[in-house]
Amino acid sequence: MTAETEALGRCTECGQVYAVYRTTESWRALGTDGDCRCGNAEFEILSDRD
Numbered sequence: 001m002t003a004e005t006e007a008l009g010r011c012t013e014c015g016q017v018y019a020v021y022r023t024t025e026s027w028r029a030l031g032t033d034g035d036c037r038c039g040n041a042e043f044e045i046l047s048d049r050d
């Protein structure tokens with residue numbers, strides 16, 4: 001699977017900001033297993049570079 005658009009996403013639970021990439025279903029964080037370290041998997045997109 002390849003990463004598509006990169007953007008900045010803020011965790012909706014703890015506020016941590018990650019570089020994120022879009023999959024077909026959701027945004028996933030780079031540098032983790034895809035979820036925030038707090039366990040949340042929802043990100044508010046701050047800047048979309050497309």
Ligand SMILES: [Zn+2]
Pocket residue numbers: 011012013014015016036037038039040
């Ligand atoms: Zn979090």
